[in-house]
Amino acid sequence: MSEHVLVVNSGSSSIKYQLVDVGTGESVAGGLVERIGEGGDGTLRHDGPSGRTDRTQPVPDHDAGVRAVLDLFAEVGPSLTEVGLVAVGHRVVQGGDRFTEPVLVDDAVEAAIEELSPLAPLHNPPNLAGIRAARHAFPELPHVAVFDTAFHHTLPAAARTYAIDRDVAREHGIRRYGFHGTSHAYVSRRTAELLGKATDEVNLIVAHLGNGASITAVRGGESVETSMGLTPLEGLVMGTRSGDVDPAVIFHLQRVAGMSTDEIDTLLNRRSGMIGMAGVNDMRDVHDAVAAGDADARLALDVYCHRLKHYVGAYYAQLGHVDAVVFTAGVGENDDIVRELALAGLERLGIVVDPERNAGRKKTETVISPDGAEVTVLVVPTNEELEIAQQAVALVG
Ligand SMILES: Nc1ncnc2c1ncn2[C@@H]1O[C@H](COP(=O)(O)OP(=O)(O)O)[C@@H](O)[C@H]1O
Numbered sequence: 001m002s003e004h005v006l007v008v009n010s011g012s013s014s015i016k017y018q019l020v021d022v023g024t025g026e027s028v029a030g031g032l033v034e035r036i037g038e039g040g041d042g043t044l045r046h047d048g049p050s051g052r053t054d055r056t057q058p059v060p061d062h063d064a065g066v067r068a069v070l071d072l073f074a075e076v077g078p079s080l081t082e083v084g085l086v087a088v089g090h091r092v093v094q095g096g097d098r099f100t101e102p103v104l105v106d107d108a109v110e111a112a113i114e115e116l117s118p119l120a121p122l123h124n125p126p127n128l129a130g131i132r133a134a135r136h137a138f139p140e141l142p143h144v145a146v147f148d149t150a151f152h153h154t155l156p157a158a159a160r161t162y163a164i165d166r167d168v169a170r171e172h173g174i175r176r177y178g179f180h181g182t183s184h185a186y187v188s189r190r191t192a193e194l195l196g197k198a199t200d201e202v203n204l205i206v207a208h209l210g211n212g213a214s215i216t217a218v219r220g221g222e223s224v225e226t227s228m229g230l231t232p233l234e235g236l237v238m239g240t241r242s243g244d245v246d247p248a249v250i251f252h253l254q255r256v257a258g259m260s261t262d263e264i265d266t267l268l269n270r271r272s273g274m275i276g277m278a279g280v281n282d283m284r285d286v287h288d289a290v291a292a293g294d295a296d297a298r299l300a301l302d303v304y305c306h307r308l309k310h311y312v313g314a315y316y317a318q319l320g321h322v323d324a325v326v327f328t329a330g331v332g333e334n335d336d337i338v339r340e341l342a343l344a345g346l347e348r349l350g351i352v353v354d355p356e357r358n359a360g361r362k363k364t365e366t367v368i369s370p371d372g373a374e375v376t377v378l379v380v381p382t383n384e385e386l387e388i389a390q391q392a393v394a395l396v397g
């Protein structure tokens, strides 16, 4: 019987899950629970060998969400008791200084993930809720936590250090951690394979553009610079997050606008980025608004691509030599306009996008630079679930 891993990725109001056949790397079943704890009913979508199942039912919290997922597996299959489940893999966003490798979850690990919650307030609490619910359902199985921050533990001191008072920084653990590492690692490895090189031979710029977005400079297969920092708020423009702002904006809003710390946290994490500038967070809706002549949406798209190009240039400078620029995640894989605008005008760096190759959504790994280009530009669909499943299996043996 082949080995399967259930991978759980709990977000603030959602649970994404996949049942991965580790032998083939295929997802056998998967789905999404949304609108958890939002007052009204939750929505469930489950895809498996017997097709798609959609459901609407009360999902007051992540415990109920995980139980609803397990009920779906039991009802429409595949049966989790019959597929040979060897582990449950959990995405955990913030692992701090402590977790630079996947770990087996026990009560002490749960407590540590909870302690790290202030450094990923949107992510670690739901990650933990998913772990607790799944451990409750499968107490006999090994549960493995795989951390977004782990891949970035190689950040050199100059890249991970904020230029603030060293005593304050040390006392409070104020440093840059970086996130989306599971995706950056998977995409880097796939890209090296596509380029026909060993992973430790490639220099890459990897742009993970999903709802959250970050970009990483990879030297010799290792993360040496990345755009997210202490929390997943720094860096690129995102669906609902501002990315980089002058920190003085915060003091100004406190002193002059009378906003509280929590209000500013909500403003920058949930009411900024595309939703703040354009009123919608999904890039498809932004493009629709641009097409309808909405000037705010146009500006938001320009800010998004301007910031992205800024980082590509900066990371080129840090790396000195770049083999490939790679796009991944929802926007990176699907949005040819963002890819084109972000790399326009970089011919002198050897970075060129072929309009025909770039056109459209990319479901598979695709080179979008012309033949013979100095820097290969690619779209490589990410697969965080497969990466988590493989890391979980590697740990449990
Ligand atoms: N066809 C598309 N064109 C442009 N953007 C898209 C398209 N499909 C999805 N997206 C973007 O991808 C985002 C979701 O990306 P994803 O990587 O799934 O994010 P997350 O894992 O953070 O939920 C959506 O919010 C949307 O902005």
Ligand SMILES: CC(=O)OP(=O)(O)O
Pocket (backbone or CB within 6 Å): 093, 123, 148, 179, 180, 210, 211, 212, 213, 232
């Ligand atoms: C770390 C992070 O921003 O994750 P996501 O993109 O899933 O919100």
Ligand SMILES: [Mg+2]
Pocket (backbone or CB within 6 Å): 210, 211, 329
């Ligand atoms: Mg994601």
